[in-house]
Amino acid sequence: xxxxxxxxxxxxxxxxxxxxxxxxxxxxxxxxxxxxxxxxxxxxxxxxxxxxxxxxxxxxxxxxxxxxxxxxxxxxxxxxxxxxxxxxxxxxxxxxxxxxxxxxxxxxxxxxxxxxxxxxxxxxxxxxxxxxxxxxxxxxxxxxxxxxxxxxxxxxxxxxxxxxxxxxxxxxxxxxxxxxxxxxxxxxxxxxxxxxxxxxxxxxxxxxxxxxxxxxxxxxxxxxxxxxxxxxxxxxxxxxxxxxxxxxxxxxxxxxxxxxxxxxxxxxxxxxxxxxxxxxxx
Amino acid sequence: xxxxxxxxxxxxxxxxxxxxxxxxxxxxxxxxxxxxxxxxxxxxxxxxxxxxxxxxxxxxxxxxxxxxxxxxxxxxxxxxxxxxxxxxxxxxxxxxxxxxxxxxxxxxxxxxxxxxxxxxxxxxxxxxxxxxxxxxxxxxxxxxxxxxxxxxxxxxxxxxxxxxxxxxxxxxxxxxxxxxxxxxxxxxxxxxxxxxxxxxxxxxxxxxxxxxxxxxxxxxxxxxxxxxxxxxxxxxxxxxxxxxxxxxxxxxxxxxxxxxxxxxxxxxxxxxxxxxxxxxxxxxxxxxxxxxxxxxxxxxxxxxxxxxxxxxxxxxxxxxxxxxxxx
Numbered sequence: 225x226x227x228x229x230x231x232x233x234x235x236x237x238x239x240x241x242x243x244x245x246x247x248x249x250x251x252x253x254x255x256x257x258x259x260x261x262x263x264x265x266x267x268x269x270x271x272x273x274x275x276x277x278x279x280x281x282x283x284x285x286x287x288x289x290x291x292x293x294x295x296x297x298x299x300x301x302x303x304x305x306x307x308x309x310x311x312x313x314x315x316x317x318x319x320x321x322x323x324x325x326x327x328x329x330x331x332x333x334x335x336x337x338x339x340x341x342x343x344x345x346x347x348x349x350x351x352x353x354x355x356x357x358x359x360x361x362x363x364x365x366x367x368x369x370x371x372x373x374x375x376x377x378x379x380x381x382x383x384x385x386x387x388x389x390x391x392x393x394x395x396x397x398x399x400x401x402x403x404x405x406x407x408x409x410x411x412x413x414x415x416x417x418x419x420x421x422x423x424x425x426x427x428x429x430x431x432x433x434x435x436x437x438x439x440x441x442x443x444x445x446x447x448x449x450x451x452x453x454x455x456x457x458x459x460x461x462x463x464x465x466x467x468x469x470x471x472x473x474x475x476x477x478x479x480x481x482x483x484x485x486x487x488x489x490x491x492x493x494x495x496x497x498x499x500x501x502x503x504x505x506x
Numbered sequence: 507x508x509x510x511x512x513x514x515x516x517x518x519x520x521x522x523x524x525x526x527x528x529x530x531x532x533x534x535x536x537x538x539x540x541x542x543x544x545x546x547x548x549x550x551x552x553x554x555x556x557x558x559x560x561x562x563x564x565x566x567x568x569x570x571x572x573x574x575x576x577x578x579x580x581x582x583x584x585x586x587x588x589x590x591x592x593x594x595x596x597x598x599x600x601x602x603x604x605x606x607x608x609x610x611x612x613x614x615x616x617x618x619x620x621x622x623x624x625x626x627x628x629x630x631x632x633x634x635x636x637x638x639x640x641x642x643x644x645x646x647x648x649x650x651x652x653x654x655x656x657x658x659x660x661x662x663x664x665x666x667x668x669x670x671x672x673x674x675x676x677x678x679x680x681x682x683x684x685x686x687x688x689x690x691x692x693x694x695x696x697x698x699x700x701x702x703x704x705x706x707x708x709x710x711x712x713x714x715x716x717x718x719x720x721x722x723x724x725x726x727x728x729x730x731x732x733x734x735x736x737x738x739x740x741x742x743x744x745x746x747x748x749x750x751x752x753x754x755x756x757x758x759x760x761x762x763x764x765x766x767x768x769x770x771x772x773x774x775x776x777x778x779x780x781x782x783x784x785x786x787x788x789x790x791x792x793x794x795x796x797x798x799x800x801x802x803x804x805x806x807x808x809x810x811x812x813x814x815x816x817x818x819x820x821x822x823x824x825x826x827x828x829x830x831x832x833x
Binding site for chain 2: 297298299300301302304305307308309310327357358359361362365387389391392393394395396397398399400401403404405406407426427429430431432433434435447448449450451454455458459461463467468472476477478
């Protein structure tokens, strides 16, 4: 087995694309004061556009301060198929690790959410499009195991382009693996809440994220199983630009709630207080 | 020395030649080192030829297999029914919205067993293919499959699925009808069945649309079938930014039955008649049904709880990753 050097999970946020002094909201064009965007959790205070955020930031936003410990960090990407497209797979994931300051596309944490112990997983689209390969699947499973052992709920914030193609059928099997992991929680009568953020597509949308007890989504997030281009090519149907948006998924009965990021923690806490779980683990 | 004529581009001829060369190589290496005799030149020649075969063979093999797997005359679920299940009773509908003809299901007697059979039907003629959306199922289809799986559970009947789809139907209605969530729930239902389950990939195992019917105690593949997270063309379009690179993507994805057996992701490969399953439906169906019965007989020896726990363990242990040395 290959030996890897442990990479420190950096807590530093990458250079903000918007929201720096003198910047305007890239959605509504209204000038933003310095620090204004950060204060409102990277949601435009004027038009409520939700900017993408790094997984590390999301954990900070949802977990109570000083309660976070990361798990599964020792699990690292392997290259079972020796996959080579225009570049070798190890080059691609090493670069993603550098750029995102993450070891993989799912950051797994044990923490407290509003005083309640919880297992928390956050996906990061910057890491190879948030794609689900073997490490994402295994970390998800370990989160579910920890939740069962500690008698805690599981909350996972998804953002993903789908399966990790470079891991071939291994990645497809992570869909089955994560769905089976969710069963373990169900049998222990522990809640699993899924939060869909922009974008959540393909194999992640068609696995653990939609077999949750409660499905929340951020406003304006797009959720689709098939890519828009594939749909248009196969059926010659023209799709509206907001096709598969949170609001339309809500209207079609596919999700429970659309929740503004600024209220997300409060909604999670409320939901968890109804469904129980937690209280005995720490 | 005359160059041998190029072998026809089938996986078997490449493999046969490679096998012969490997055997010869082994012989040469095992020969006692006699004074004055050197085999290094012949060894080098064989190694070069093997390399050539490997390079060309690999890409051609995977891509050829994709073509065979998609062959219009390849036996589909209704051909299996016609050849081996005379009392098949087809059941229809998802009890909610409609009946998706991309998925066929029903009750049948296989040998001494009553089973529930479910699978994709792509269709052979253009007309049938259109009626059945080329085997690309909508939520209605996966709901029909789940409904029949639950029926099997209720009456203690083993479930056999025959997987053959390019993928789930990519359409506006399907998306709005919850395509993704329905596939996820289908995975969930098949993962939780207490009755024995066997899935056979008989043609194309296309991504989530295939997995929705392919979570089982035993997953078998016909020799020239393929099973992949994405179509080679789709993968090529995304990673090589050129869908014409399908053959290279097919090779890189390791989607053939042999590759997947080697990677430990499926349980067995069922050999096809020479020339492929489409050349002889009768023999193909007979072999598949024999393997299914053997697998079911094995699974029936376990009690339901043990079977379910082994199935879960199998899926929970799937994946390939490294462990970093922590300091």
